[in-house]
Amino acid sequence: MTMDKTIENRTFKLVDRFRKLPIVEDTSGLALLEFAFTAPVMLLIGMTGMETANLAIAHLQVSQIAMLVADNASRVRESIDEADIREIFTGADLTGDAIDFSPNARIILSNLEVNGRTGSSAGQWIRWQRCYGGNASYGSSYGKENDGRYDSSLAAGIGPAGNKISASPATAINFAEVIYDYKPLISNRIFGNKVIRYESAFVARERDDHALKNASSIPSNELWKCNVYGTIDDPPS
Numbered sequence: 001m002t003m004d005k006t007i008e009n010r011t012f013k014l015v016d017r018f019r020k021l022p023i024v025e026d027t028s029g030l031a032l033l034e035f036a037f038t039a040p041v042m043l044l045i046g047m048t049g050m051e052t053a054n055l056a057i058a059h060l061q062v063s064q065i066a067m068l069v070a071d072n073a074s075r076v077r078e079s080i081d082e083a084d085i086r087e088i089f090t091g092a093d094l095t096g097d098a099i100d101f102s103p104n105a106r107i108i109l110s111n112l113e114v115n116g117r118t119g120s121s122a123g124q125w126i127r128w129q130r131c132y133g134g135n136a137s138y139g140s141s142y143g144k145e146n147d148g149r150y151d152s153s154l155a156a157g158i159g160p161a162g163n164k165i166s167a168s169p170a171t172a173i174n175f176a177e178v179i180y181d182y183k184p185l186i187s188n189r190i191f192g193n194k195v196i197r198y199e200s201a202f203v204a205r206e207r208d209d210h211a212l213k214n215a216s217s218i219p220s221n222e223l224w225k226c227n228v229y230g231t232i233d234d235p236p237s
Helices: 003-019 030-075 082-095
Strands: 105-114 124-132 173-181 195-203
Touching: 030 082, 030 105, 030 173, 030 195, 082 105, 082 124
Parallel strands: none
Antiparallel strands: 105 124, 105 173, 173 195
8 A cells, every 4th residue: 555545545534533522413503603794794785785775764864855945935926934934944854854854954044136337337236145953063055145246257147157047137046055064874984974965946936025024023033044053943033
């Protein structure tokens, strides 16, 4: 018998002896061992899926809030009042309740009109602007109240570059900017710190007077002006 054959026989005997050991023949804990290896992977996949769904829902709701605010502001007939602004922002608060919207977001609602000037001063102006939300990190990207009133600084209108919108004579555009600091369902380590931003614009319908009235005589310190950072639960006072 050669040396190689002897070594091979001894190897087979060792393997056969190992297979007959009780610890090898006992497979009662095999499923538990497999689960211990696969559970972290499955848990990570599950958490990522849940966070992805939550982020998609947040995008949908912020988009809906932007449309809701601009559309509702444009549906007010004859004239618009500070009381209407309260109702519009209350609707936004209720819509975003599931994603803890109000404390973590900022809504900027601007009324854009033709400034009535001629020559080089002709253009658009933001007649009034109202804001909502407890997030003090964000403001309008396109201007503030009274911008463009006496000059052509807003001649092209407002909106992102290459996609600006402007009002026609005798009409008004209600333009809503909504910015929301995304609050993760599980952890921000999955997607990082996300800022969700949507904009929406609607033409005011059946309204000739676009000035913002205060027929309810709401005190000035309780108006939703853009120096106020509050929510429906913690309103300006």
